[in-house]
Amino acid sequence: MDKNNDALMKVKDLPAGFRAKPGSTVDFKTGDWRSIRPVLDKEKCIYCGFCYIYCPDGVYQDQGPEEKHYIADLDFCKGCGVCAHECPKKCITMVLEEV
Template sequence: MSDYSEGKGLRIPRLRTDALEPGDYADSTCFPAGWLAETNAGWRLKRPVIDAETCAGCLQCYLYCPDGAIRKTHTDDVAVFVDVDFCKGCGICKTVCAFGSISMVDEGEAKKTDAARAAARGEGERA
């Protein structure tokens, strides 16, 4: 989960956890956008991490990401962030980054960092 969705009006797809009855969806092939049937990140071994200090905001990673997993933040501090629910860890973003601003870090290590950050916010159980 990224920090950039909150309060920004961004529509970041989220895993839908409440149960659906066929009557909730089968009346057309039209459903409110922004829900994932399942996340798509389980096979990622490396995770791209963007260095906000050196990122120039050129959007090359955003354009090249084959899964559309790099999104604009619409904020001033950094141009883009990685939607880790979608990212498969292929590393194309790191390859195309002309500024060396993306590093691929070990997913296990990154998860520990996530957990520590969540704990600091009091969300330890859910992380």
């Protein structure tokens, strides 16, 4: 029948064994859960990486040799504030998201 409800996909399109691809939650952006976001003061940062290590959502990314700072991917940041709390130099500030 035609789709007249919230069905996600047709029976014949379901993957056998109802499986999902590895790491595919990257298609699910959790950034819109956030009410506050981390802002990094790059001057004070000592690149210790605690924000990267302790982020429950793994949003901080190693930027490679050209950029020593770890930068938060706001597509996924839920705004918990662990990074700001754990930063030994207090160089991350949580600021209110503008609506």
